[in-house]
Each structure stands twice: as C-alpha cells, then as structure tokens.
Amino acid sequence: MIISLGWLDTGSAMDQDKVIQLPKPVHTGKMSLEETILRRASVRDFTSKPLTPPEISQLLWAAQGMTRKWGGRAAPSAGALYPLEIYLVTADGFFHYLPARHQLIRLSDQNLLKDLCHAALGQACTREAPAVIVMTAVHERTSGKYGQRAERYIAMEAGHAAQNILLQATALGLGGVPVGAFSDERVQKALGLPGDHRPLYLIPAGHPR
Numbered sequence: 075m076i077i078s079l080g081w082l083d084t085g086s087a088m089d090q091d092k093v094i095q096l097p098k099p100v101h102t103g104k105m106s107l108e109e110t111i112l113r114r115a116s117v118r119d120f121t122s123k124p125l126t127p128p129e130i131s132q133l134l135w136a137a138q139g140m141t142r143k144w145g146g147r148a149a150p151s152a153g154a155l156y157p158l159e160i161y162l163v164t165a166d167g168f169f170h171y172l173p174a175r176h177q178l179i180r181l182s183d184q185n186l187l188k189d190l191c192h193a194a195l196g197q198a199c200t201r202e203a204p205a206v207i208v209m210t211a212v213h214e215r216t217s218g219k220y221g222q223r224a225e226r227y228i229a230m231e232a233g234h235a236a237q238n239i240l241l242q243a244t245a246l247g248l249g250g251v252p253v254g255a256f257s258d259e260r261v262q263k264a265l266g267l268p269g270d271h272r273p274l275y276l277i278p279a280g281h282p283r
C-alpha cells in the first residue's frame with residue numbers, strides 16, 4: 075500500500091519506523107572532477123548488486139543535499155526557492171528524500187520498479203537498475219515569484235541536479251542515465267505522487283555491467 079504523501083509537508087505525525095537516517099555524506103573522493111567529467115557516460119546496463127547506504131546517501135546528497143547553513147543545496151536554484159523533490163525507488167520500497175535532515179522517509183514497502191518501467195515506455199534500465207532516483211518539481215514554488223519563466227528555470231535546475239547525480243555516480247565507480255522519455259501521468263500514478271509533484275527525470279543508477 076502506498077502511504078499518502080500529504081502529511082510530509084506538516085513535519086508532524088512522522089511514524090519513526092518509516093524514517094531512515096542516511097550515513098553522513100563524505101566531502102572528499104578518489105577521482106578528480108576532471109577525470110569524473112571525462113569518464114561520465116550513460117550507463118543503461120547494471121549488475122544486480124544493490125547500492126549500499128553510503129552510496130545512496132552520496133547520490134541523494136549530490137542531487138539536493140544541504141550544503142549551506144542557511145539552507146543552500148548542492149545544486150543551484152532560481153531565487154533559492156528549491157522546487158525539486160527527490161524520490162528513490164528500489165526493490166526494497168519507495169522513499170522520499172528530506173534534504174534538511176538527510177533522511178529518507180519510507181512511503182511503501184513494495185517494489186515499484188516494474189510499474190516505473192511500464193511508465194517509462196518499457197525502458198529496461200528503469201526496472202533492472204538497483205535504484206532509480208525520481209526527480210519531481212513543485213512548480214508553484216518557483217512560479218509564485220517568476221511566473222511563466224518558472225517552467226524554464228525548473229528544467230534548468232533539474233539538469234543541474236541530474237548532472238550532479240551522474241558525476242557523483244561516476245566518481246563512486248557507479249553509473250547512471252538520465253531518462254526523460256516516460257508518461258508523466260503513469261509515473262505519477264505508479265508511485266502515488268501528489269498532483270503537484272510533477273515528474274521531470276528518472277535516473278536509474280547502479281554498478282555498470
């Protein structure tokens with residue numbers, strides 16, 4: 075059963091056994107930025123090896139982790155309004171990432187990878203990856219200030235965050251691919267996303283085969 079997401083915004087009534095504290099992200103790595111950029115290439119074929127909690131922690135931190143005391147995040151955001159909401163789909167369940175606490179909230183125990191794959195026009199990488207990061211956006215956070223320009227800003231921000239994930243994956247010896255070809259409605263339905271969390275990108279990640 076998919077738990078309604080409505081309560082997440084309130085920060086109250088959080089069922090503690092649904093909260094997963096991620097390991098602290100590390101801020102140094104073995105691969106230089108230049109080598110990481112050189113090595114990054116889309117990976118669509120993965121081994122079945124699951125990602126470890128430190129690997130998941132690092133990928134989510136790269137996407138939207140909080141890097142400044144005032145709330146600034148790993149990727150730039152127009153007006154620092156942060157419209158992006160990040161979800162994670164694995165064989166173990168479906169989770170929502172909370173940047174401020176670097177926590178995952180478990181929303182479902184079900185393996186939704188197959189449903190996600192159907193929504194992504196049958197692209198096998200979205201079912202066979204050990205993890206798929208689902209990037210969504212709440213447009214109203216940005217359009218409230220920037221009006222129609224928000225559409226453009228949010229797409230740019232998704233690109234920034236996606237590139238962070240892909241580079242971080244590469245630097246960890248993992249791989250991933252940005253998937254834009256999917257049915258918005260079917261992704262929303264498969265995951266039970268709230269109507270205002272619009273899916274922008276699916277990023278399957280794992281160990282390259």
Ligand SMILES: Cc1cc2nc3c(=O)[nH]c(=O)nc-3n(C[C@H](O)[C@H](O)[C@H](O)COP(=O)(O)O)c2cc1C
Nearest residue numbers: 114115116117118194197199251252253254255256
């Ligand atoms: C906006 C966007 C959407 C994409 N959508 C898909 C997709 O749905 N499926 C897929 O396999 N690759 C997708 N890609 C990955 C591209 O196919 C890939 O980046 C391109 O072939 C260049 O290869 P490289 O990433 O290895 O440099 C997408 C890339 C971008 C930037």
